[in-house]
Amino acid sequence: MAILTMNRKAYRTDQDLIEGLKRNDSKALDALYQMSFGQVKQWMMQNNGSEQDAEDIFQDAVLAVWKNVKEGKYEKKNNVKLSTYLFQVCKFRWYENLKSARVKYNTKLDSEMDVIDTDGMNEISEQSERVKYLHQLFHQLGEKCKSILQFYYYQKMPLAQIAEQMGYTAQSAKNEKYRCMQRLKKLHQN
Secondary structure, three states, X not given: OHHHHHHHHHOOOHHHHHHHHHOOOHHHHHHHHXXXXXXXXXXHHOOOOOHHHHHHHHHHHHHHHHHHHHXXXXXXXXXXXXXXXXXXXXXXXXXXXXXXXXXXXXXXXXOOOOOOOOOOOOOHHHHHHHHHHHHHHHHOOOHHHHHHHHHHHHOOOOHHHHHHHHOOOHHHHHHHHHHHHHHHHHHHHO
């Protein structure tokens, strides 16, 4: 608690914080972290993220903001606080992360079924909604199907290894994966 008090006293205004970042003052980074991370973490956990995701995205965003401040690319406009700017960078990075995860997931799924119509999915909010939708469908599957599909699509495990892991023959694993994909497709159609 003493660090927070000390940092807040040292950085009472955004301009003080910006000057501290320009000087590479670690206390400025600490102050920025302490005033912003809680809000970012809460928002990310409400938007399909974990605490670890929040930490990773936040750290990347802090580095980007610090770099923009150092290079003079950040200009305080319209009374927008530095913490608000950082929050927006975090949101953008999280949406990009969801988008790339969706693209990887869709690439695998599209080879076997047409669950997602990717045309016109340029809006970030639509991407987030589609990811939520896929997760909802996925969680309606039985444990066996979820395991097989997670092994195959998320962990990129070969079917032979999945068969060994689950006690199947290679052909049985392939058949089960196909059946699971058909169940997922049926859930989507219903």
